[in-house]
Amino acid sequence: MLIKNMLNIAERHQVIINKLHQEGYVAVVDLCKELNVSPVTIRKDLKLLEEKGLLFKTHGGATQQNPYTVDRPVNEKEKIQSVEKLKIGTEAAKLISDNDSIVIASGTTVQALARAIHIKGNLMVVTGALNVAMELLKLDSNVEIIQLGGVLRKSSTSVTGNYAESALGDFFCSKLFLGVDGIDLEFGLTTTNSMEAQLNRxxxxxxxxxxxxxxxxxxxxxxxxxxxxxxxxxxxxxxSGVSEATVKALQSMGVKVTIV
Known part of the structure; x- marks a missing residue:
């Protein structure tokens, strides 16, 4: 909704903060339209609010949380959002069918998937993650595991490098279950390690x-x-912690979003 009357700086800042709390992200172009001011003014507002520790500036907007991820050990990651990860993994396991052939990448959320797999028939799994492979070994089902080799990342207990990448060329699977460190509507999917990103590609x-x-x-x-x-x-x-605005944006790009 366009605000016709010019607001003072304090009022603009309150509108920005309120919108940020509601949606988790604000775009410069949207704020310009809503507040009826120039992009230069909005960028100055965002800079001032960032200096006060009220938001983090990003390309084209701002977000409530620090947009830059850091690499953490897998045993530390496993404790974060553990309930949510279990629900996500359980939902994802429903997509695996008997006699399927799948790829499971690295991360603690896909590790939760490995724990949740329950099938009666055969299953072929290609993975570069040792923690995923160890979970699969516990299953009673007839699961065949192809463990990729390469340079082992201690923080993620997964492999990267040319050896793992070249081995993938021998396979074709129905589904890839991918864990990520970041999802940005403009930048796409990211991880903290460039070699792991290449293997994921x-x-x-x-x-x-x-x-x-x-x-x-x-x-x-x-x-x-x-x-x-x-x-x-x-x-x-x-x-369910994902914002409605983000879900709509992803759906508009043709991505199916399942919320657990």
Whole structure:
């Protein structure tokens, strides 16, 4: 809604903060229209609010949380949003059928998927993540695991590098279950490690569908390594903490969003 009467700086800032609390993200172009001011004015407002610690500026807007992710050990990540990850993993497991062939990437959310798999028939799983492989070994089902080799990242207990990438060229799977460190509506999917991002891109190439498993804290964040844009994503499974505006934006790009 266009605000016709010119607001003073304090009033503009309150409108921006209120909108940010409601939607989790504000865009410069939208604020210009709503407040009837120039982009230069809005950028100055966002800079002042960032200096006060009230938001984080991003390309073309601002967000409530720090948009830049940091690499954390897998045992530390496992404790974060654990309930949400369990629900996401359980929902994702419903997409796996008997005699399926799938790729499971790295991360604690896809590890939750591995724990939740219950099938009666055979299953072929390609993975570069040791923690995922160890969970699959516990299953009673007839699961065949192809463990990719390469350079082991201690923080994620997963492999990266040319050896793992070249091995993927021998397979074609129905689904890729992908964990990410960041989902940004402009920048796409990211992880904290560029070599892992490259391996994830190769996984996308050999998979018929790409299904992203990510809790709501990953939205509006960016890691160092870009994996892909949303044109390569078929579905995202997340929790109810994701904003309605984000869900609508993803759906408009052709991405199916499942909320647990």
């Amino acid at each position: 190769e996984m996308i190439k050999v998979s018929q569908k790409t299904i992203v498993l990510a809790d709501s804290t990953k939205f509006g964040r960016r890691g160092f390594g870009r994996i892909c844009g949303f044109e390569d994503v078929d579905q995202i499974i997340t929790d």
